[in-house]
Each structure stands twice: as C-alpha cells, then as structure tokens.
Amino acid sequence: MTDEQAKARAMIQQSLAVVAQSGDTHNVDDYVGCFTDDCVIDMVSVKVEGRAGVREMLEGQSAAGIAPSGKMEHHLTTCRIDFASETEANVTTYWMLTASRGLERTGFYRDIFCKVGGEWLIHHRRPRYLWSNPESA
DSSP states (O other): OOHHHHHHHHHHHHHHHHHHHHHHHTOHHHHHTTEEEEEEEEOSSOEEEHHHHHHHHHHHHHHTTSSOTTSEEEEEEEEEEEESSSSEEEEEEEEEEEETTEEEEEEEEEEEEEEETTEEEEEEEEEEEEEEOTTOO
C-alpha cells in the first residue's frame, strides 16, 4: 500500500462515518456533502440521482417522520477498500441498524468513491439488506 492509498483509506473511512452519523442525526448538509454532485443512490425500489435528489429524499423522510433524529443508529463493521485507480475506489461496508427496541436490520453498502478536489466522495451507493427484524415497521 502506498502512502497516498493509506491517506485515501483514512479519508474514505471518515466519509463513511460522517454519512452514517449525519444520516442518523438527520444533518442533511453533512450527509449530502459526502456525495459527488452527480452521485447515484441505487436502492432496490428507487434510484436517487445527484446531490439535489439526495437532499430531497432526506428532507422528504424528515417531513414524513420516517427518520426522526436520535431514534436510530447505524453501526459500520467490516469495510473493504479496493482501489480501481488513483481517483476511484470500490468499497464494501457491512452495517447494522439499531433503534430503541434493539437490532432492526443488517446489510451492506457497495460504494464507488471518487477523488474530487482532494476529497474522497461517494459517487455511487448501492445499499442492500441482509436481514430485517420482523417487528420493524
């Protein structure tokens, strides 16, 4: 591993932490700031495109009471980072979601990070569930 890759890994892991925690606290600006301008979040039932689309999705969740602040926590676990080039990395991160009653879901993110202006940002995110608590809404 080169020094540049070590620095990139640290920046990618920091971005993953910021996006998880800002999603949990519903800090829309910090969350959106972790994505490229032309990002894609490719969920099973919906595809969100661009920072404006990500912002609209989060603000819609907040307005609908789907993601109230302080009610959930994402816990990131195993993370694998493979560099495709000096400016792109393929990242797989497993996660658990807890709420007041305990474990809600588990899954993983398949992310493509791109280096943009010295920052490593999520260009493409594909979240997938592995398990959901049958008592979850």
